[in-house]
Amino acid sequence: METLALLGGKRCVTARPASPTWPRYSPRGVATVALMLATGRGLAQGQVVDDAAVRFAAYHGMQYALATDSGTGALLSALAGCGIAPGDEVITTPYSYGGTTGCLLHYGAVPVFADVLPVTGLLDPALVPARITPRTRAILVVHLYGQPAEMHALQAIAREYKLALIEDASQAHGARYHGQLVGTLGDAAGFSCMSTKLLAAGELGMLLTNDRDVYDRAALLGQHTGVLRRPPTARGGGLSAAYLPYVDSLGYNCRATGIDCALLLDQLPRLDGWNRTRAANRDRLTAALRDLELLDIPVYPPEIEPGYLMLTMTFHPERAGVSRETFVRALAAEGVRAFVYLDCPIPQLPRLHGPAPAAPWQAARTRATAPELPVCTALCRNAFQLSFGALTEPEPRLLRQYADAFHKVVAHLPALRALEGQRVLV
Numbered sequence: 001m002e003t004l005a006l007l008g009g010k011r012c013v014t015a016r017p018a019s020p021t022w023p024r025y026s027p028r029g030v031a032t033v034a035l036m037l038a039t040g041r042g043l044a045q046g047q048v049v050d051d052a053a054v055r056f057a058a059y060h061g062m063q064y065a066l067a068t069d070s071g072t073g074a075l076l077s078a079l080a081g082c083g084i085a086p087g088d089e090v091i092t093t094p095y096s097y098g099g100t101t102g103c104l105l106h107y108g109a110v111p112v113f114a115d116v117l118p119v120t121g122l123l124d125p126a127l128v129p130a131r132i133t134p135r136t137r138a139i140l141v142v143h144l145y146g147q148p149a150e151m152h153a154l155q156a157i158a159r160e161y162k163l164a165l166i167e168d169a170s171q172a173h174g175a176r177y178h179g180q181l182v183g184t185l186g187d188a189a190g191f192s193c194m195s196t197k198l199l200a201a202g203e204l205g206m207l208l209t210n211d212r213d214v215y216d217r218a219a220l221l222g223q224h225t226g227v228l229r230r231p232p233t234a235r236g237g238g239l240s241a242a243y244l245p246y247v248d249s250l251g252y253n254c255r256a257t258g259i260d261c262a263l264l265l266d267q268l269p270r271l272d273g274w275n276r277t278r279a280a281n282r283d284r285l286t287a288a289l290r291d292l293e294l295l296d297i298p299v300y301p302p303e304i305e306p307g308y309l310m311l312t313m314t315f316h317p318e319r320a321g322v323s324r325e326t327f328v329r330a331l332a333a334e335g336v337r338a339f340v341y342l343d344c345p346i347p348q349l350p351r352l353h354g355p356a357p358a359a360p361w362q363a364a365r366t367r368a369t370a371p372e373l374p375v376c377t378a379l380c381r382n383a384f385q386l387s388f389g390a391l392t393e394p395e396p397r398l399l400r401q402y403a404d405a406f407h408k409v410v411a412h413l414p415a416l417r418a419l420e421g422q423r424v425l426v
Contacts, residue, residue: 003412006334006416012404012408017395023195024392043258046258049261051265052264052265053235053261054236057235060183061184063210064209065206065207068205068207068222069203070194071191071193071205072102075103075190076106076107076190078166078207079104088107091136091139093142095346100168110367113347113369114128116373119297122141123150124375145309145312146389149167165186166189166190169182173197173199175305188207189207191206198271198307198309199264201264204256204263205254215236221251225251275308278388286311288400298312308388309388310385311388313383330409336406347368
């Protein structure tokens with residue numbers, strides 16, 4: 001094979017993706033937004049926001065949806081809806097984007113970490129019961145990289161201990177667990193729909209729930225008083241009579257914009273088709289990589305249908321004789337969109353230790369608890385990811401070149417070992 005691109009050779013990946021630039025919108029969707037901008041109508045709370053919530057709830061077969069300004073706003077609303085308060089303990093994952101834990105800290109709740117499963121990095125249900133105390137109020141689970149978590153086991157634990165079960169589905173739009181869409185498997189769910197997600201609508205979030213009280217408390221947290229005073233509708237809207245006396249201007253601004261909701265409405269009908277194409281692209285690539293013993297790649301049973309925002313793989317540096325960082329840099333030089341998404345367990349982040357700027361949640365932070373986290377720690381050291389959500393069209397040529405790049409890098413491991421020995425990474 002030719003010299004590695006990292007060492008000056010030609011890169012393997014020369015094909016341009018057949019998929020359009022992401023995010024992608026239809027001409028009709030673009031025209032809708034252009035009209036909103038030209039007329040100034042529907043930019044804030046309005047019919048398009050209501051329509052987006054109704055359509056999102058209907059797609060999931062859920063009773064209520066609430067449009068918010070972001071995934072963070074959706075998760076904050078979900079926690080408020082489930083009554084999470086200062087001092088409450090919530091069991092969650094240490095292997096995720098930190099915003100999940102940050103939402104808990106915002107309320108003064110105490111994150112309690114349980115370790116994760118190898119390869120997938122999803123919360124390990126077998127380790128959750130040992131973390132439960134009399135102060136535990138909820139389990140907050142993340143469908144990481146678009147992979148559905150082990151929800152049947154977590155549902156059973158939540159029922160046995162009378163805990164709320166909250167889903168962070170920000171990376172898993174349209175993913176299915178035993179035929180059921182993620183976001184419909186707990187008491188409430190929060191989705192991010194920002195511009196890199198599987199549903200990409202600028203900055204937008206969505207809360208889902210079947211519990212009217214959860215919806216009302218969530219809406220009271222961050223929706224405008226004018227919206228809250230409207231009559232309730234079949235899938236949300238307004239507030240139930242019992243909550244109306246508490247409508248005032250003390251809430252946060254977690255409101256969605258009309259433009260973002262219009263973009264969501266444009267993409268939502270195509271989500272399932274895009275996900276099927278992403279899955280086919282993933283199968284094509286992973287089938288070509290199964291012979292590489294340096295990698296562990298998740299294998300999913302038929303009842304698990306991920307959304308494939310990213311593909312996660314675990315590298316074995318002890319087998320390769322080179323570090324993950326060197327391996328990933330070599331892949332990236334060949335044109336593979338490889339990177340490390342998570343390199344530090346959440347309990348080890350600096351703002352959870354010692355004085356920290358912009359951290360009003362000091363008391364909750366100091367009570368955060370974590371056992372030994374060997375699997376999470378190993379994944380932070382050895383796992384890496386491929387960006388995949390933008391591949392919404394069949395990509396046989398691109399993914400063949402991706403596979404060639406992997407095999408080329410593996411074939412040149414001696415050169416990478418020599419490079420590491422020289423400590424001259426370029």
